[in-house]
Amino acid sequence: MRIAKTFGLSAVKEETMHKGFDSRLDQAWWALRIGLGVGPFLAGLDKYFNLLANWPAYMSPLALKIMPFTAQTFMHIVGVIEMIVGLAILTKWTRLRVAACYRHQSGLDRYVL
Numbered sequence: 001m002r003i004a005k006t007f008g009l010s011a012v013k014e015e016t017m018h019k020g021f022d023s024r025l026d027q028a029w030w031a032l033r034i035g036l037g038v039g040p041f042l043a044g045l046d047k048y049f050n051l052l053a054n055w056p057a058y059m060s061p062l063a064l065k066i067m068p069f070t071a072q073t074f075m076h077i078v079g080v081i082e083m084i085v086g087l088a089i090l091t092k093w094t095r096l097r098v099a100a101c102y103r104h105q106s107g108l109d110r111y112v113l
Contacts, residue, residue, distance in 0.1 A: 033089065041086025047079025 046052050056071035064071055 037086050037088075037090035039086065040082045040089070044079040044082030044084075044086060047075045047082070 047055050050056075055075040059071040059074065067074060
C-alpha cells in the first residue's frame with residue numbers, strides 16, 4: 001500500500017498487484033490450466049480403453065522381459081499416474097508443489113540464491 005501511494009497508483013492497480021498477475025492474462029491462464037489438466041487426464045483414461053492407440057504395443061521388448069507384469073498392467077499404472085497429474089493440475093493443489101518438485105528434480109536448486 002505504501003508503494004501504491006508513493007508512485008501514485010490507483011486503488012484498482014493496487015488490487016491487481018495483490019491478485020498476482022494482470023487480469024488480461026486470466027483468460028489465457030484458465031485456458032492453459034484446463035488444457036494441461038484435461039490432456040493428461042484423457043491420455044491416462046485412454047490407457048484403459050486403447051481407443052487412440054494400442055498402448056501395450058509401444059512397450060520395448062527388453063522392458064517386457066524385465067518387468068514382472070504385463071504391458072497392459074504397466075499401461076494401467078501409467079494411466080493412473082497421468083490421471084492423477086491431470087486432476088492435480090485442474091485443482092489448486094499444484095500451484096506451488098509441482099513447481100517445487102520440478103525445480104528439485106531438475107537440479108535448479110543449486111542456482112537459486
